[in-house]
Amino acid sequence: MTTLNISQPDVTLLLDMSGVIREVTLSDAISEKGVEAWLGRPWDETVTEIGGDKVRRMVEDALRTGVSAFRQVTQRFPSGRELPIEYTTVLLGGRPGLLAIGKNLQAVAELQSRLIAAQQTMERDYWKLRDVETRYRLLFHTSTEAVLLLRASNLRIIEANPAAVQALGAVGPRPDSIAGRDFLTDVLPEERDLLQAMLARVREQGKAPGIVMHFGQTRKASLVRASLMASDPGPIFLVQLSPVGSPLPMPTQADRLSVEDLIERMPDGFVVINQEGVIRRTNQAFLDLVEVGAKGLVVGERLGRWLWRPGADLTVLLANVHRQRFVRLFSTTIHGELGASTEVEISAAGTGEAGNPHIGVILRDVARRLPPAEDANRLISALGPLTEQIGKTSLRKLVRDTIGVVERHYVRAALDLAGGNRTAAAELLGLSRQSLYAKLNRYDLGDETPPPGGARG
Incomplete structure (x- = not known):
């Protein structure tokens, strides 16, 4: 059966x-x-x-x-x-x-219908994804901006567009000619630590400020930006290279010292900023003042970041340059990234051109400046007669007279340092011009003739 x-x-x-x-x-x-x-x-x-x-x-x-x-x-x-x-x-x-x-079989038929509908949806999504991928490929390979994809685990190049191949100075125009290559081999040895520090910050925080690096035989400067993207089998970095300025020439022994070389060797800090106070160029002495190891970490930042009163000192400096076209002996304090504080004097001058509104700034370390011996002796000599008044004059009057002698000495010294420019002398002493004029009248210094080359403010 x-x-x-x-x-x-x-x-x-x-x-x-x-x-x-x-x-x-x-x-x-x-x-x-x-x-x-x-x-x-x-x-x-x-x-x-x-x-x-x-x-x-x-x-x-x-x-x-x-x-x-x-x-x-x-x-x-x-x-x-x-x-x-x-x-x-x-x-x-x-x-x-x-x-x-x-x-x-109605339940089975409904399940089959849903399965067919899901298969059709997946097929439509697949073709949409293929369309998006085709557009991505087209944009990726025709973009004039250099773009690379790096494996986050080992910084090997996954893919690069023709502009990136050209920026790196690789042989051959094909983007796949550098696929699989270690990106660090295209980076100058002195800039590798800077790049790895930036990528580590991107991995931890999702973003980081761009840095300036140099690629190719001509050492062409590029602004390097990166972002982290999830991928299988591991995350990847999307790296963009934007050209900055003109290529830096390879130095030869026969080259003479250029202006840039002289600025780089200056013992005083030097930066070029725009009207907003953003740093466009710097030298090694400034990096030492702010305790930063590479120029790429400074370029693009505001100078006020390292001043004693961030924003306030920079605002005063920019206002004076805008009004007078220059500033001399502007006193402030630089706070380094590692915690050190350095007293500096700033001199600055602007181009005054609407199409090129840049300002050159010199920062001189005055923390180790010692007063001349004769200047110190002069102050001691001025205080000598006051010592003889002990026992003859009250302490209150002795203190008041001593303050007067010290004030007169340093007001005169500030005028000497400023070349007779009263505005600059007031800035050195941290006084307003009105307060300085009052002290000049009090100590009969108003009619003193400035030294040769000096000018009254």
């Missing part, structure tokens, strides 16, 4: 030998009324036209072999509802007739 793998049939039809329905039984899962209308009708008339051939074949197979194979048809109920039903037909042994047993 054949065992059927059917549990809880949803539709059971009792058929005669010619396939006409004699009895109908439905499960609770299918609540349909009016199925009595099927009685006396051929089974193949209760299904859709496509399922009629399947029904007739199941009847023929059951009559010939005793049981038919499972076949799916669309059963049409008297109410108009249509359900996918999987039937098998069995020949009854005890009496003439056939038994058709059906299972509702």
Whole structure:
């Protein structure tokens, strides 16, 4: 006897030998009324036209072999509802007739429909992704800005566009000519630590200020920016190289010292800033003052970052340069990145050109400046008579007279240092011009003739 793998049939039809329905039984899962209308009708008339051939074949197979194979048809109920039903037909042994047993496949059909819809959605998304990738490739390879993709774990080049290949001075115009190469081999040895420090900051914080580096045989200056992107099997760096200025010539022994060389060798700090106080150029002495190891970490930052009163001192300096075109002996304090504080005097001058609004700034370390011996002796000599008044004059008057002698001495010294320029002398002493004039009148210094080359403010 054949065992059927059917549990809880949803539709059971009792058929005669010619396939006409004699009895109908439905499960609770299918609540349909009016199925009595099927009685006396051929089974193949209760299904859709496509399922009629399947029904007739199941009847023929059951009559010939005793049981038919499972076949799916669309059963049409008297109410108009249509359900996918999987039937098998069995020949009854005890009496003439056939038994058709059906299972509702609506849940399976819905699942199949969802699967097909999901496959179609995935296919559409795939082609959208391919379209985005095609556009990315087009933009990546036609961009005039040099762009590279670096593996974050070892800084090897994954991909580079033609502009990046040209910027690095690589042989051959093909972008894949440098794929897989260690990017550090294209970086000058003295700039590698700077690059790795910037990339480490990008990895920790997601971003970092751009740095200026030099690439290729001509040492062309480029602003290097980087960002971190998630990828499989590991994160990658997107690196952009933007040209800055003109290429730096390779120095030769036959070259004479240029102005840039002289500025670089100056013992005083030197920077070029714009009207907002942003540093455009610097020398090694300034890097020593602010305790920074590379120029790339300074260029692009505001000078006020390292002044005693960030923003305030720089604002006063820029205002004076804008008004007078120059500033001389401007006193302030530089705070280094490692915590050191250095007293400096600043002299600055602007170009005065609307199309080239740059300001040159010289910062001189005055922390180790010692007063001349004769200047110190002069102050001691001036204080000598006051010592003889001890016991003859009250302490209050001695203190007041001593303050007067010291003030007169340093006001005169400031005038000497400023070349007779009262504005500069007031800045040196930290006084307003009105306060300086009051002290000049008090100590009868107002009519003193300035030294040769000096000018009154």
